[in-house]
Amino acid sequence: MLxxxxxxxxxxxxxxxxxxxxxxxxxxEVHAIMGPNGSGKSTLxxxxxxxxxxxxxxxxxxxLGRDLLTMxxxxxAREGLFLAFQYPVEIPGVNxxxxxxxxxxxxxxxxGEPELDAGQFLRAVRAQLKLLDIGEDLLQRAVNVGxxxxxxxxxEIFQMAMLAPRLAILDETDSxxxxxxxxVVARGVNQQRAPDRAIVMITHYQRLLSYVEPDRVHVxxxxxxxxxxxxxxxxxxxxxxxxxxxxxx
Amino acid sequence: xxxxIDTLQTVRSLSQEGYKYGFVTDIEADEAPPGLNEDTVRxxxxxxxxxxxxxxxxxxxxxxxxxxxxxNWAKLNLTPIDYQAATxxxxxxxxxxxxxxxxxxxxxxxxxEKLGIPLREREALAxxxxxxxxxxxxxxxxxxxxxxxxxxxxxxxxxxVREHPDLVRRYLGTVVPQNDxxxxxxxxxxxxxxxxxxxxxxxxxxxELSTYFRINAAKSGQFERTLLIADAGSYVSYxxxxxxxxxxENQLHAAVVELIAHDDxxxxxxxxxNWYPGDAEGRxxxxxxxxxxxxxxxxxxxxxxxxVETGSAITWKYPSCLLEGDHSVGEFYSVAITNNRQQADTxxxxxxxxxxxxxxxxxxxxxxxxxxxxxxGLVRVQPRAQGARNHTQCDSLLIGxxxxxxxxxxxxxxxxxxxxxxxxxTSKISEDQLFYCRQRGLSAEDAVSLIVNGFCKEVLKELxxxxxxxxxxxxxxxxxxxxx
Numbered sequence: 001m002l003x004x005x006x007x008x009x010x011x012x013x014x015x016x017x018x019x020x021x022x023x024x025x026x027x028x029e030v031h032a033i034m035g036p037n038g039s040g041k042s043t044l045x046x047x048x049x050x051x052x053x054x055x056x057x058x059x060x061x062x063x064l065g066r067d068l069l070t071m072x073x074x075x076x077a078r079e080g081l082f083l084a085f086q087y088p089v090e091i092p093g094v095n096x097x098x099x100x101x102x103x104x105x106x107x108x109x110x111x112g113e114p115e116l117d118a119g120q121f122l123r124a125v126r127a128q129l130k131l132l133d134i135g136e137d138l139l140q141r142a143v144n145v146g147x148x149x150x151x152x153x154x155x156e157i158f159q160m161a162m163l164a165p166r167l168a169i170l171d172e173t174d175s176x177x178x179x180x181x182x183x184v185v186a187r188g189v190n191q192q193r194a195p196d197r198a199i200v201m202i203t204h205y206q207r208l209l210s211y212v213e214p215d216r217v218h219v220x221x222x223x224x225x226x227x228x229x230x231x232x233x234x235x236x237x238x239x240x241x242x243x244x245x246x247x248x249x
Numbered sequence: 250x251x252x253x254i255d256t257l258q259t260v261r262s263l264s265q266e267g268y269k270y271g272f273v274t275d276i277e278a279d280e281a282p283p284g285l286n287e288d289t290v291r292x293x294x295x296x297x298x299x300x301x302x303x304x305x306x307x308x309x310x311x312x313x314x315x316x317x318x319x320x321n322w323a324k325l326n327l328t329p330i331d332y333q334a335a336t337x338x339x340x341x342x343x344x345x346x347x348x349x350x351x352x353x354x355x356x357x358x359x360x361x362e363k364l365g366i367p368l369r370e371r372e373a374l375a376x377x378x379x380x381x382x383x384x385x386x387x388x389x390x391x392x393x394x395x396x397x398x399x400x401x402x403x404x405x406x407x408x409x410v411r412e413h414p415d416l417v418r419r420y421l422g423t424v425v426p427q428n429d430x431x432x433x434x435x436x437x438x439x440x441x442x443x444x445x446x447x448x449x450x451x452x453x454x455x456x457e458l459s460t461y462f463r464i465n466a467a468k469s470g471q472f473e474r475t476l477l478i479a480d481a482g483s484y485v486s487y488x489x490x491x492x493x494x495x496x497x498e499n500q501l502h503a504a505v506v507e508l509i510a511h512d513d514x515x516x517x518x519x520x521x522x523n524w525y526p527g528d529a530e531g532r533x534x535x536x537x538x539x540x541x542x543x544x545x546x547x548x549x550x551x552x553x554x555x556x557v558e559t560g561s562a563i564t565w566k567y568p569s570c571l572l573e574g575d576h577s578v579g580e581f582y583s584v585a586i587t588n589n590r591q592q593a594d595t596x597x598x599x600x601x602x603x604x605x606x607x608x609x610x611x612x613x614x615x616x617x618x619x620x621x622x623x624x625x626g627l628v629r630v631q632p633r634a635q636g637a638r639n640h641t642q643c644d645s646l647l648i649g650x651x652x653x654x655x656x657x658x659x660x661x662x663x664x665x666x667x668x669x670x671x672x673x674x675t676s677k678i679s680e681d682q683l684f685y686c687r688q689r690g691l692s693a694e695d696a697v698s699l700i701v702n703g704f705c706k707e708v709l710k711e712l713x714x715x716x717x718x719x720x721x722x723x724x725x726x727x728x729x730x731x732x733x
Contacts (some may be wrong), residue, residue, distance in 0.1 A: 051684050058365035077690040093703030102699060105690035142703065160687065219606070 001027045001198045002167055007059035009047050017043040019223035020059070025167070028195040032209055032234060033202045035220035036242040041202045043087060044220070045171040049083040050076050064166065078110035080166030084156040084173045091143040096124070096155070099143045100162055107163065128161045132188055152182035157188035168192060169202045174208035186211030206238035281338035287311060287331060288452040293338050297407050297441070299413060310427035317431045322595035324623045324655055327536065327563050328499070337439045337500055349652045370593030379442040380405060380460045392456065399615040400449040403458055405473055409445035416447055422479055424544045424571070432503045432538040432565075440505065443464035443473035444670040448483040448514075457713055459488040477507070479514035486713055499527075499562060503538045512547030512574065517555070519712050521720055524560035526727075529618075531590030532635040533638050536561025541568035544702025545577035545606075546692040554597065555719045559727040562591060563601045567625065569598035572606035572634075579608040582708040584720075586727045587652070596626035596657075600639035601667070610641040613705050616652035617728055632666040637667040645675040646704050648697065650729065698725040
C-alpha cells in the first residue's frame with residue numbers, strides 16, 4: 001500500500017531532517033514508528049500528508065500504486081490518506097459536525113458516491129460515537145475550540161473512524177493523554193484494523209503499544225530507520241531507552 | 250512552526266470572471282448634461298415634477314455642499330473626484346411612470362432576471378417585495394397592492410413625493426439633515442430616486458421589503474435616498490442589494506438612508522453590497538460614500554443594521570443609531586471584505602441619548618490581497634443616558650502578507666452609570682488551519698471559505714434566511730484566488 005524508498009527531505013532553511021527512509025507498509029498491517037525527539041518522526045508524517053514547507057530532495061513514495069509526492073495534500077486525503085494531528089487545529093465559528101460532513105462529502109464526491117444528507121450523516125455519527133464511547137457534547141462545538149488536549153485527540157480518532165481511510169497516520173496521538181483518553185485512542189485504532197487498511201502510529205513512548213499490538217515496530221533516529229522488528233522491539237526499547245542508539249547521523 | 254508560507258504567499262488576483270454582474274445593458278437613456286450646478290439641481294427636480302418645497306430643500310442642500318470640502322479623515326487612498334465630470338441624472342427612456350410591469354421595458358426586466366431578481370410577480374421571490382432602482386430611477390416595485398391592504402406604503406421615493414407628500418415632508422432630512430456631511434449634502438441636492446416605506450402602527454410587515462440598486466450608465470453617479478418609517482409597535486425587515494457593470498473608470502455612489510422607529514417599533518435593515526470592486530490592479534470600481542442613520546424616536550424602539558460589504562473600490566459607510574427613546578436598542582452587525590486593491594473604512598455610531606439604552610456592535614473585517622480594512626466606530630453616551638450599555642466586538646482576519654486591518658474606536662462617555670465594553674482581535678488564516686482542512690479532503694478554496702464563514706458566523710446569522718446563503722456564496726466568490 002505504501003512504499004517509501006530512500007526518502008530525503010529538508011526544511012526551507014536547508015536543514016536535512018529525513019536522510020534516506022525506507023519503509024514498506026502492507027494492507028491490513030499496523031506499524032509503529034518510534035524514536036526520540038528530533039529524530040524526524042513528525043517530519044515524516046508531514047511529508048507523507050503533503051504539508052507545504054518541506055523539500056523532498058531524493059527518493060520516492062508510492063501509495064496505492066501512485067506517486068504520492070506529486071499529489072496535492074487535499075487529493076491525498078481524498079484518496080484515503082488520513083493524518084491524526086499531534087496538535088489538532090482550532091477553527092473558530094465552524095461547527096465540528098459541519099466540518100466533518102463537509103470533509104466526508106468532499107471525499108465521497110471524489111469517489112463518485114452520492115453525498116450524505118443530514119439524516120444519514122447523523123445516524124453514522126451516532127453509531128460511531130457509541131462504538132468509541134465518545135460523548136455527543138463535542139459535536140456542537142466549534143472545531144477543536146476550547147477542547148482539552150484529550151478531547152482534541154478523541155476528536156481526531158472520531159474523524160478517522162468517520163472518514164474510514166485506507167492509510168491512517170497517527171502523529172503522537174498518544175502524547176499527553178491520561179489513561180482514559182489513551183484507551184479511547186487505542187479502541188479507535190483497534191476498531192479500525194481491517195484487511196484493506198493500514199495504520200502507522202508514530203509515538204515517542206511504548207505506552208500505546210500496550211493497548212494496540214503492532215505488526216511491525218521501527219526505530220527512527222537521525223532521519224533514518226535504524227532498526228525494525230516485531231512488537232518485542234518496542235518493549236526492549238522501553239527497557240533500554242533511546243540513549244544507546246548512538247549518533248546514527 | 251516550521252515550513253515556508255507558500256500556501257499563502259501566492260495571492261493571485263481575483264479573476265475577471267469573478268465578478269459576474271459586470272455586464273452592461275444597452276438601453277436608451279435620458280440624461281442630464283454632465284456637471285453640477287444649480288441648473289442641474291433644477292433639471293432633476295423638474296424631471297421629477299417635484300413640488301416647490303422640495304426644490305427649495307435641494308437648493309439649500311446644494312448651497313451647503315458648495316461650502317463644504319470632501320472629508321479626508323478616513324483611512325482611504327483615493328484619486329480626486331471630479332464632481333463636474335459626472336452625470337447626475339440618467340434614466341432609462343420609457344413611458345413616464347409605467348403603470349404595471351407590462352409597460353416596463355423588457356430589456357430592463359431581462360437585466361434584473363440576469364441579476365437573479367425576477368420582477369414579474371408570478372416569478373418573484375416568495376415573500377420579498379422588491380423596488381428596482383436602475384441608475385437614477387425606480388423602474389418597478391413588486392407586491393405593492395398586497396402590502397397596501399395592510400396599510401403599508403412601499404414605493405419609489407419619486408412616487409412617495411407625489412402620492413404621500415405629507416409623510417415625506419414630515420420625515421425627510423430629520424435623521425440625516427441636508428448639511429450633515431459632504432456626501433449627504435451632495436445626495437440631498439441631486440438625489441434622483443430610492444425607496445420609501447411606511448408601516449402603520451401595530452402592523453407587522455409580512456414580507457421582506459427590498460431595494461435592488463443597479464448602476465448601468467457610464468460616467469453616471471447614483472444618488473438614491475431611502476426613507477423608512479416604522480410607526481408605533483410595527484415591525485419591518487428591509488434588504489438592499491447592489492451591483493454595477495465592470496468599467497475602467499471609478500463611479501460614484503453617494504446614498505442616504507434614513508430610518509425612523511417610533512415607540513416599540515423594530516426595523517431590521519440588511520445590506521448585501523456587491524458593487525463592482527475594480528480589477529486586480531485597482532482600475533475602476535465604485536466609490537461608495539454612504540450615509541445611513543436610524544433614529545429610535547420612541548421608547549423601546551429597536552434598529553438593527555446588518556451589512557455584508559464585499560464590493561466597491563472604496564467603501565465609506567457608518568450605519569448609525571440615534572438612541573433617543575428610553576430603553577431603545579441599536580445593533581450593528583458587519584462583515585467587510587477587501588481583496589486586491591479594495592479599501593473599506595466602515596463602522597458605526599451609537600449615540601445613547603435616552604435612559605437605559607443598549608447597543609451591540611459586532612464588526613468583522615477580512616482583508617486579502619492588498620486590501621485595506623478599517624473599522625471606525627463611535628460610542629457616545631450623553632449625560633441624560635442613565636444606565637446606557639454598549640458591547641463592541643471587533644475582529645479582523647488577514648489572508649496573505651500584503652493586506653492591512655485597522656481598528657479605530659472612539660468612546661465618549663458623559664454619564665458615570667454607563668457600561669461600555671470594547672473587545673478587538675486580529676488573526677490570520679494560518680497555514681495550520683488551511684492544512685488541517687485540506688488534510689480532511691477540502692480544497693484550498695473551500696477551506697478558506699469555510700474558515701471565513703466561521704469567522705463571520707455571528708453576523709451572517711443575523712441576515713434573513715433567504716439572503717444568508719447568498720451572502721455565504723458571495724464571501725467565497727470575493728475571496729476567490731486569495732490563496733495560491
